[in-house]
Amino acid sequence: MTDFNIRAAELCEAGKTMYAMGMVPATSGNFSARLNDGSIAITISGRHKGQLTPSDIMRIDVQGKPIDPQRPSAETALHTQIYARYPEIGAVLHPHPMNATLVSRRWKEFIDLRDYELLKAFPGITTHATNVNVPIFDNDQDIPRLAVQVDAYLEENSPVFGYIIRSHGLYTWGNTIADAMRHIEAFDYLFGCELQLKGK
Amino acid sequence: MTDFNIRAAELCEAGKTMYAMGMVPATSGNFSARLNDGSIAITISGRHKGQLTPSDIMRIDVQGKPIDPQRPSAETALHTQIYARYPEIGAVLHPHPMNATLVSRRWKEFIDLRDYELLKAFPGITTHATNVNVPIFDNDQDIPRLAVQVDAYLEENSPVFGYIIRSHGLYTWGNTIADAMRHIEAFDYLFGCELQLKGK
């Protein structure tokens, strides 16, 4: 259980950081991490994301079935889809940064981030003279259906570091929870810049 | 008195959180919770809402009459009106988020929140594909008169999760203080989005 305890503590800490940044208001958002045995630690549905303790984290299997008796996040299928597709990925984080929500109301199918030094926060990017494309999917309460749509997009496009669900929030991932947090900070900063500059 | 102590501590904690969010500047705002015996714990008039201790909380009866010797919030009638109408409600919170004040200067009789995932923060809402209407009442120093106006609105409309008083602030409520805090975070986020998007 040491493995679970370490990841659970990291997810709680990440939740506190995102709450302080205003990214997980009103119990929104959900977070997960892959465990050594291939199962997944994920936030229990409906918990306050700025006050998480390990008792707010449970285990599911790779198909999203609960191993522990609680009910996992309603968006579990969007987490397992990422773990199934990318074997190296160890964490999936889904906050609701206001900048992501605003981008999704002002851009249509994607936002293109271009020429920023901070793009180097994403793996494999070594220069600002490039672009990162972030797709925007329409929101859908049918999570398995949305997961299929995301999976089809990721099959056709590479690399993808995260995506936005319209009027909803951001999904991003990384080899570790720290890597995924780095992506969240980079996306939020870059979305903030683009919103400030749009139409200027 | 255990019941009072627990609720008073929760109201103090909620005050600290709202103060850190900039929502209760300059001793503004007032908060209350229903106690087991039907009386109400409410903030004493004029206290610093980011530095509340249980000595800043007093008891009133359901008509708003003081049980303890201090003077309750000047807006007590707006709290008791909610408790009288909704027997399940356990907490009423009234901060002054700048976003609520700005919404009330840019919208007229109501603001309509539509298509946001975060609408699911409100009880009974299970999809983004809906709308939540938040009425805006003109400010009035005659609080009993304002309470009558609010009560008439709530008689005609359901569900209502909160309302704005123009150039003043937000009223929202919940079964518990945590529920009312969740509504505050959701309203503030959604008002912030609408303000950013208006006219864009």
Added chain:
Amino acid sequence: MTDFNIRAAELCEAGKTMYAMGMVPATSGNFSARLNDGSIAITISGRHKGQLTPSDIMRIDVQGKPIDPQRPSAETALHTQIYARYPEIGAVLHPHPMNATLVSRRWKEFIDLRDYELLKAFPGITTHATNVNVPIFDNDQDIPRLAVQVDAYLEENSPVFGYIIRSHGLYTWGNTIADAMRHIEAFDYLFGCELQLKGK
């Protein structure tokens, strides 16, 4: 010295609060409080306002002459002017809120705050249905000359709860340090509202 120690500790705490609000960047701002013997405790020139300790506070007399060996704030004359004019005033606070600086670049001789509930944060105001006029003076490195100009304005106008120096910052005061802090929070909120609404 107990009197000095209490006020000095309160000024340090107020400085930490204002620094956390971003209002005293880069060692800017200065704060003072009147002592029982009629002398004044004031911040020493050039200290970090978010890390104040009582050793950063010194005493001056009512004419602004140092009682202690250090050099008081360069703007001492703007503090003593207020204490000389208003015998009931116990504290003068001068932060540099960005909202005050921005107001002074977008309004000319004054800003008029009108119809806000938060106006009741100022003494003697009991309704939102009023207005508070905040004068804006051009900046001047000749502080005694600026103090004369402020004094002439205050002679002609009453009540005045604070003023802005253009591209510089805010002066406000109160019977206690807590009262002056309440005015700072109210002014910052109201300036923020007016800036967001201007031209909308």
Added chain:
Amino acid sequence: MTDFNIRAAELCEAGKTMYAMGMVPATSGNFSARLNDGSIAITISGRHKGQLTPSDIMRIDVQGKPIDPQRPSAETALHTQIYARYPEIGAVLHPHPMNATLVSRRWKEFIDLRDYELLKAFPGITTHATNVNVPIFDNDQDIPRLAVQVDAYLEENSPVFGYIIRSHGLYTWGNTIADAMRHIEAFDYLFGCELQLKGK
């Protein structure tokens, strides 16, 4: 080693402050301080700037060659260029304030800061009635080439208190780490004002 320990601790503390201000997201930024023996303490490449400990700081010589076995910041040459040019300078700080990035996308070759009281945060400036010119260089992954360009600019212009790299961040320096932090707070405030006022 006492000298290294003191500066390393100060750089860690400065990093925490800048992270809390949102200025070093996603492990961005790098910081250094000159040591008594002429060598330089600098952040190791890729570390989280809000969680720095002295083990995240290493020593380089004046040419930027590592004295300790780790890999210093990729932008080391921009630090050593400043130390070589200005013998009195004891610290160089490079955060990524969003305001600096936005300024660099909305202004072309420089931004001129004029008439602000806060300009007095920079050494030798004693009045608001002046201007500070901040050059903006295009971003370049060839850091030695960029350092040559910066050096040529500083050869021709004086005084210069900092510069922006486009879509990247801010470089500033001071006799001490505290002085450089004061410049960061002043630049961020002044860039924020200029962005709010542009086109108004």
